[in-house]
Amino acid sequence: MSRRGRQAEAARNDLRLLRAAHEVFTTQGFDAPVSAIAKQAGLGMGSLYRRYRTKEELLQRLCLIAMERAVEAAEDGLAEADPWDGLVLYVRTCVEFRSGALAPIAGTIEVTGEMWRVARLAEVVADRLVTRAHEAGVLRSDVTALDISLLMEQFSRPAPGPPDEGHRKVRERLLAIALDGLRAPGATELPGEPPSVEWYEGRWGSAP
Amino acid sequence: MSRRGRQAEAARNDLRLLRAAHEVFTTQGFDAPVSAIAKQAGLGMGSLYRRYRTKEELLQRLCLIAMERAVEAAEDGLAEADPWDGLVLYVRTCVEFRSGALAPIAGTIEVTGEMWRVARLAEVVADRLVTRAHEAGVLRSDVTALDISLLMEQFSRPAPGPPDEGHRKVRERLLAIALDGLRAPGATELPGEPPSVEWYEGRWGSAP
DNA sequence: AGTGTAACGGAGCCGTTCGCTCCGGAATAT
DNA sequence: ATATTCCGGAGCGAACGGCTCCGTTACACT
Numbered sequence: 001m002s003r004r005g006r007q008a009e010a011a012r013n014d015l016r017l018l019r020a021a022h023e024v025f026t027t028q029g030f031d032a033p034v035s036a037i038a039k040q041a042g043l044g045m046g047s048l049y050r051r052y053r054t055k056e057e058l059l060q061r062l063c064l065i066a067m068e069r070a071v072e073a074a075e076d077g078l079a080e081a082d083p084w085d086g087l088v089l090y091v092r093t094c095v096e097f098r099s100g101a102l103a104p105i106a107g108t109i110e111v112t113g114e115m116w117r118v119a120r121l122a123e124v125v126a127d128r129l130v131t132r133a134h135e136a137g138v139l140r141s142d143v144t145a146l147d148i149s150l151l152m153e154q155f156s157r158p159a160p161g162p163p164d165e166g167h168r169k170v171r172e173r174l175l176a177i178a179l180d181g182l183r184a185p186g187a188t189e190l191p192g193e194p195p196s197v198e199w200y201e202g203r204w205g206s207a208p
Numbered sequence: 209m210s211r212r213g214r215q216a217e218a219a220r221n222d223l224r225l226l227r228a229a230h231e232v233f234t235t236q237g238f239d240a241p242v243s244a245i246a247k248q249a250g251l252g253m254g255s256l257y258r259r260y261r262t263k264e265e266l267l268q269r270l271c272l273i274a275m276e277r278a279v280e281a282a283e284d285g286l287a288e289a290d291p292w293d294g295l296v297l298y299v300r301t302c303v304e305f306r307s308g309a310l311a312p313i314a315g316t317i318e319v320t321g322e323m324w325r326v327a328r329l330a331e332v333v334a335d336r337l338v339t340r341a342h343e344a345g346v347l348r349s350d351v352t353a354l355d356i357s358l359l360m361e362q363f364s365r366p367a368p369g370p371p372d373e374g375h376r377k378v379r380e381r382l383l384a385i386a387l388d389g390l391r392a393p394g395a396t397e398l399p400g401e402p403p404s405v406e407w408y409e410g411r412w413g414s415a416p
Numbered sequence: 417a418g419t420g421t422a423a424c425g426g427a428g429c430c431g432t433t434c435g436c437t438c439c440g441g442a443a444t445a446t
Numbered sequence: 447a448t449a450t451t452c453c454g455g456a457g458c459g460a461a462c463g464g465c466t467c468c469g470t471t472a473c474a475c476t
């Protein structure tokens with residue numbers, strides 16, 4: 001797998017690039033300047049634009065990876081013996097990686113076929129996790145898988161200003177509160193209709 | 209109060225301007241173009257820059273008004289007989305007005321003396337509301353007033369993309385979940401230390 | 417060692433955007 | 447009729463962002 005010399009450096013740089021892009025885009029929003037990614041990665045613009053021919057291409061790659069990670073997180077949750085612990089692990093992991101912050105980007109770029117594929121997969125796996133929690137009676141019955149996706153998205157929303165360790169801690173506390181609110185049985189019924197998949201994916205542009 | 213003719217129109221326009229600015233800044237973020245506010249208000253740039261000499265001046269006014277509204281909301285909550293209902297009313301009202309979305313703006317502009325004054329007042333009133341809920345034993349004991357402020361801020365965070373009625377509904381559902389998570393007694397203890405006021409207000413620049 | 421080549425950094429091009437100004441005209445007041 | 451107030455929006459200068467181009471560097475192969 002690993003090559004030597006200059007090629008190995010290129011591979012390392014690609015990783016650094018993706019990490020930097022994740023960091024920058026999730027905290028500064030998707031209209032962050034490309035130069036900020038290069039800077040964060042400790043690379044020049046030339047290297048970035050050699051690897052990705054356009055900003056959009058970088059974003060597509062980034063979203064794809066984030067979704068793959070979400071799938072992994074869901075599978076990890078499924079591997080957990082206790083349904084509740086599994087669900088919590090999934091939510092915590094996703095919020096930690098801020099996958100939700102990437103989701104709205106999909107509205108800005110063209111969604112590739114592969115992205116749709118992984119998105120469907122992620123949906124299926126997450127559904128399984130939620131269904132299991134429902135059947136075990138540990139998750140309040142009026143909450144849907146989509147509610148949970150949107151909750152994660154809400155908690156991945158970037159805080160303005162420079163990244164701050166304090167923000168991470170605060171998010172953990174607030175998320176713990178919200179997770180308690182997810183436990184069965186709910187104290188009060190949730191208002192309104194559950195959100196629909198059509199609406200949710202409508203923000204991504206038309207289907208494949 | 210109301211004047212006639214051209215002066216009355218100017219007063220109406222000021223209101224429209226503030227409403228538009230609130231709408232635009234809370235949904236698009238604080239780096240939204242000034243022209244967008246003028247457009248949303250149905251006015252020209254000239255009218256805007258006659259009333260407010262600079263973008264910063266407009267933002268200062270806007271923040272001040274938002275904080276005054278937060279104070280009102282807290283007082284309304286205090287007027288409620290039931291401590292829990294009062295707290296919920298306060299949180300719901302603030303999230304509805306998205307006061308939290310304005311708070312981070314304070315880091316980008318100079319904070320006037322009057323703004324500090326009202327901020328202190330808001331802090332005091334909100335504290336009273338939270339303390340009352342604690343004493344009544346309806347609010348989980350490990351949550352602080354600052355946690356609640358930050359929760360409101362998290363839920364006021366702008367969603368990318370065009371404003372959408374769906375988002376409002378979803379926010380209500382998610383907020384209902386979080387509010388259930390605030391009820392006493394909490395299912396699991398909150399992680400980490402409670403946030404400190406110094407950290408919270410540190411984002412606004414130095415004290416007056 | 418010498419040469420070809422793949423990857424690197426970053427200054428700079430060009431189109432766009434943004435805050436703000438300025439002026440001609442319309443509505444009101446005197 | 448004249449003076450005053452207020453309005454709209456084209457346009458200015460500066461800054462910014464995506465992307466390219468090119469001189470330089472460091473490895474690979476013989």
